[in-house]
Amino acid sequence: MLPSSARLGASGTPGAEAGAAPRGSGLSLLWSELRVLFGRRRTWALLLALAAIPVLVAVAVRISSTVPPGRGPAFLDRITQNGLFVAFTAMLVSVPLFLPLTVGVVAGDTIAGEANMGTLRYLLVAPTGRVRLLLVKYAGALAFCLAAPVTVGLAGAAIGAALFPVGPVTLLSGDVIEAPEAALRILLIAAYLSVSLAGLSAIGLFLSTLTVVPVGAMAATVVVSVVSQVLDQLPQLEWLHPWLFSHYWLGFGDLLRQPVLWDSFASNALLQAGYVAVFGALAYGRFVTKDVLS
Amino acid sequence: MTGAAGGRGSRAYGLTIETQGLTKRFGQQLAVNDINLAVPPGAVFGFLGPNGSGKTTTIRMLLGLAAASAGTVRLLGMDMPGKFQEVLPHVGALVEGPAFYPFLSGTANLHRLDAATRHAAPATRKARVSEALERVGLGHAAGKRVHAYSLGMKQRLGIANALLSPRELLVLDEPTNGLDPQGTREVRNLVRSLAADGTTVFVSSHLLAEVEQICTHAAVMSAGRLVAQGPLPELRRSGTTGIRLVTPDTGAAMDVLARLGLFPELAAAQSDGGVVTAALAGNPAPEEIVAHLVEAGVRVRGFAVERESLEDRFVALTGEGFDVAQ
Structure with missing residues (x-):
């Protein structure tokens, strides 16, 4: 029923008039965006899929008795001695496809999905x-970029600790750090990957303003990330490599040295900031x- | 700045909606062609036209969703889309059907849209949302995911969204789409009660009867042009009237009417008589016609003076009737 009562909202909200000065609730929408994003089953499915990667890696290593050294992804042969290497392996494995894929889904959906x-x-x-x-919307996509690598890292550390012994970790520089510090390094790498994905998210945001078909923007974003990585493999295009947003994606090895080398982190951050600026501006201009x- | 609830008596603007030369071009096609809308404060304004005549495009331009190719829009006395931050908080809208996040509940959807309004007070959000849901009769389904809502329920939720804050203007695009007769009546009552409180309501519809019942003013679109606009009684008055005669002596009746200078038509013929209609042009007066008929021995079983219905009038205006525009 629609009772013809008094004007809605006129009661009890004398100060709620829209003419009042902005009441600093600018964060309201951001909060709402995060709740919608992370309250969504699809987002959880994406994160679960990412968490499944270290689980697969760990279980595969566990049931196959020996891993011949030097084969498979880096760190794989170290897992049986130290479960924390599941996290490093899984993060390495998910960089080329799985992380860009999930980020592409979220970033491509931003505007086109709405x-x-x-x-x-x-x-509006x-x-x-x-x-x-x-x-x-971009902040929401960034939040997912933060959550995705962290999910891989934490799931990796957890399943590694469950299936294998955990102990001091030998770094690439030969130094040995204790397990708690190693866990910190896992988060550091996750942060590196989050920064790495910021540029791709901006590209996804821009593509998302071009269409009302979210799947199109998602696919395009993923394709762009694959193309960038392929170009990065071609020696003939070496001049282009430092400008590709995926150029530093696998460059987090420096974070596994003692002391930590921040060079690639800084170059990566600068490059990603450039991509965010350019594609943010394009998205702005378009939107x-x-x-x-629609 | 006009306060939403308090400033109603002291509006600082002459017209609630005012467009001048508003035009929208999509490529070669003129979707909206040089229209000058004038919606006075407090009016319930029916915006009529066949599907595809440019109503929704006009509404999109009014609300700043689409940019005008030419012309200006003023809402509540302020320029749109330039002043949208000041204007839109006072405007509730239902544009081209309801749209919600299917995976969120009705309540969560309204919370989300209210959070999007920068000026809406978070402190009163909960109360305002549940009040709006109650008002459209969705209190019982508030916690259900919109995914499980029927079209009519979504439509109600869309109206609830338009009512989240006190509004000076409501723009309702086809508000009764998908509603059952009961829901349609409720929407009519709701619009009436809102109008009684002083809210200006701009209702677009391709259903004339609906508009006729609740509106004080109307405008008619046809193929992108505004072909008529004004208070409803005025629009009605410009229509023609006619007589409708029920008699068994149709032939004699038509002779009498023709002699009086009318152009009678046999509207329905049965074995025991029929219905004769004729347009009326002022002279002779209806009572004189009856006198002439009786004098001539025509058995008058029924006689009525009928005003051309608004629908006839609008069909005449839009040419193609209420079908899809060419």
């Missing part, structure tokens, strides 16, 4: 400024003038 559901028009007439919405017709 447009596809039709909720974009309601967010709420009103949410377009710039604000773009920023919040602010876009007719929302």
